Amino acid sequence: MTELLGNLSRDRVFYLLVAPFAALTILLGIWPILLSIQVSFTASATALRPNPTYVGFANYLAVLSDSIFLASLWRTLLYTVLSVIANLAFALGFAILLDSTLLKRGNLFFRLAIFLPVITPDVAGYVVWRWLYDRSFGALNAALELLGLPAFGGLSSVDTALLSILIAELWHHAGFYMIIFLANLSIRDRALEEAAQIDGATTWQRWRYVILPQLRPALVINTVYALIQFLKTFTVVVVMTKGGPNDQTNFVSYYAYQLFDQARYGEATAMATILFAIVIGLSLTAYRIGDREPGR
């Protein structure tokens, strides 16, 4: 105890400086999450009153027996897997291209071009994508018509809506992941590659066994970040499809939001809590797997 007090006293300046940020984190970060979890245990009709009626796990049971929620959860997971793979593969491929000697001329232009969508306000970007996909005046179908190709169903077809928003999100996010990969590529130990080359390793072997292991930090951080990002997919749905057509893009975040609109606060926050648990669980798992030392 005396030792603890001694440490506190010794580090008092540190704790003093950290205190405001810790308080802000608790107030603006943790407190709303706890409140939301609390609401998930209340009856919706009384959820926002000073003395709500607590209903135990009734909202969770209702949500888990709701076939629309289960379908939207499955859809969210599928979309997340597809998006994480597509975004990381595209970003890694583009980063490798920019890091190579193939794109020496215009390198800065391409870096800017791929990163600009990241800093473009997402709503504005998705509105433009919605127009591009529009079946009556969109540029995409106009181009396909010029080429004599069949029309693309875009956002209004149940077969293509998911793919359409995946492409729009790829455009918006891939630049961010690419920058992380590019930063990691620029600090790798090139001497190892030279040594491997001298030892007779092929280009593929150099990539597989020398460069890729060095990209592990970028892969881990990008995977975790992308998992969080796509599990929570919301804005693109609000702007482009509103969950349609026929629920094909109705992800958990948007479905919970729809329930808020029907004043079903208890079930909506139960859904949000389930999603929160999945995000935390998957992110920590991905981080643990990525953080393991090779060979262990």
Next chain:
Amino acid sequence: MGILRIIACATFAAAVSTLPAKAQQLTVWHDLGDNGIKWFEALSAEFAKQKPGVTVRSQSFPTDQWFGRVISALNTDTAPDLIFNNYERVIRIQNQTNKVMDLKELTGKISDKAFLSADDMRVATFKGRQIIIPIQRVQMAFGLRKSWLEKNGGKFPDTWEEVKTLAAAFRDNDPDGNGKADTFGLALQAAKPRDLIHMLDLFMFGSGLRHTLIDPEGKITIDQPAHAQVLEEFLKTYSSYKFVSPDTINHSFAEMYQVIEGGRGGMFRVGDWNVRKWDGAQVLNGDFVSGPWPKFAADRPNAVVIGGMRGVAVPENSPNKALAQEFAAFMLSKAAQQASLENIGAGVRKDLDVSKLSPRSQYFAKAEHRLVAYDFPESIHAFYPELEAAFHRKLLSGIANPPADWKAFIAETAKEMRDLATKLKG
């Protein structure tokens, strides 16, 4: 010294006498945007003539935020003096707070209110409490592009068959003359439950029917022959008839307005609040004409729909409750209603000066057409929003994958809705 004291006292007394009576401020929260703020400024100036020193400050929030702010303020005793919004939204506030005042007694004391109909008072009352004083009827008419109509005979369509003929012409005959096939018969919306069911409501009520999905006794109405006829034609409008933009399945209000204001839709909903904007040179420049919704049966009269009632409510914990009630009553006065008509395009009185309004605004202000009001099922059935969401989901599945037999689809939908209503009631 004595003279100095007298001068000082006289100066103080003079200064005090020039101060106004104790200033008081009322706060109103609404979601009407800039037009609403201007309207309340005008009301404030007018009310100050009766109540010197009293000012009214209004704050406008986006509708979603308005809900959250009002509910939390009423629940934490930090309420504004008054709230202003649509009846069904105030119902939700009352459901979540139980702190919206019953205005029956106050309304009883207002002598000049003969213009309020029984229908108006019905849509002001929820579970026996009068939760709003009706201030603005929300009228919604059937509108057409005037120049397109003139190219196609010029007769305003009266029946659904005439609407279908015109819709095909607007889609196929290049009514805007730009040489492109980029126009549609109708501009509708479908993405959210309220979007699609609201559109269906207009066709149902406008054609003389009383309930879209459920009646006050809790009976599902959609497969009754007259209702089923309207529903089938409505669903075909989105699918096999190809009268709307192919992306309509994802369209909400914003996208529907883009089709209308972008000059691509020939027939559409016209709300009384739309007219002022659409009269503008940069928008439709007055190139539209309004009328009642089409008839689906010769023996059922058609009408313009009262799709809502905006009104003022007083929270039980209003900081200036007595003055707030006085202001709420004042909002029915002729001066206040005239300001409402000029700023928002709607009111409830029929003795207002409409001469300064455009002919399109006058159509609503004079209210010379037959009016039919919504039934507001959410005020009777607490589970209605959930039922409506399920109905919407089912209709969207039909629009996305049109069935070969719509009649069977409607019968199946009716059965599903009955089962769900029974479950929700339990």
